[in-house]
Amino acid sequence: MLPLVLDTVSFAINGRTIIDRVSVEIGAGPRTVILGPNGAGKSVLMRLCHGLLRQTGGSIAWRGANGGRQRQAMVFQRPVMLRRSALANVIYGLKVAGFSRTERELRARDVLEVVGLANVAERPARVLSGGEQQRLALARAWALNPEVLFLDEPTANLDPGATRELETIISQINAGGTKIVMTTHNLGQAKRLGDEILFLHQGRLVERSPADRFFQQPMSAEAIAFIKGELPWS
């Protein structure tokens, strides 16, 4: 279904422009990190890509073959867990996506094993720790075998240890052939996980560069200022 092509996409609500004429083509392969300060419009841009919001201007299109919702998944900043076991949460996603009963159970057990939650599979999802819940959210999305996985600040609420665990899993998912598109305001994370950076500032796509070049020689004034300002905490 990739590439995903955005053509002068805008999004405004109540007269306020959140996304301002963004044009970009997101292709298969490298991990794309949407970077920018809080309020830059990262989450909104991601929701537009995922189809949760509808753009008020421009167009968004999946140009590749075999498109449709089935092949994309998203993990939110705050995971929403259903009031049932961890395993049942993964199975739920598979059921909605139309997997057969036997395949659901197999796949669900599989992904829980990979994200290290097999030992809590039967526990109610909502009593798991924040890090475990986010890993479960990742497992639930990954189980669907998506071609593209959107991650919206997936570690924003996690401690450093849980963040590392999650980043490892994200790299694994990418190694398995799933395209990663992720937002973060954390420079360290962008460096660790990003192959290419889309730098967003006040709703505009200011810069798009390979990650190493972005951090060594940012081209836009906004990116330079952001990197400078963020460095002490990265």
Added chain:
Amino acid sequence: MSKMNDLTSAFTQAFGLIGRLDTELLAIVGLSLEVSLTAVVLASALGLPIGAAIAVGRFRGRQPLIVVLNALMGLPPVVVGLMVYLLLSRAGPLGQLGILFTPAAMVVAQTILILPIVAALSRQVIEDAWHEYREQLRSLGAGPLTAAITLLWDTRFSLVTIVLAGFGRAAAEVGAVMIVGGNIDGVTRVMTTAIALETSKGDLPLALGLGVILLSLVLALNAAAYWVKEAAQRRYG
């Protein structure tokens, strides 16, 4: 002093009736439970899906509908009784059924009485959950029907409380069952109508005995509702 003695002896006799499982008392309690439980099952079968549909749906007239539904929670039982009476009376549109002054009519009246309670309160609970779940469920590809079913299941513990509240309301109301049931001895006499009648007749022991049972029932229901919710909260978060 003698008044005090009257009261004391009435209480003593009342507990005596309960203690030896007086058949008349048991029959009245039994019919009460039968009528109100049937009504709450029917009201829930209709009200919970209605609540979920309004919570998840987006349609014209949704907001006025919510306002009306909320207002109907305060429906006076006697008004419901009167409406059902008019419907079921021989000259009424459903007079052919011939169920006026039978337990069936009482079930109909109580169902109408508590349907808005179940629907309005479940709508609120499910809509609150919907705000939290919406993006996640849509992201997973769930349509409105799947979302509604998911939310009904995920809010099940709060919904139990609502259903129990509906049952409490049905079991405790007197106006509707009095009008459509007629308080016929051995046929349509339930706890509340019996209490009203026995009190006016001066037969305090039976009235008091029924009152004690009714209060205990309401108390037990509330305890159950509280316990279910607490236990679920601890277990499922």
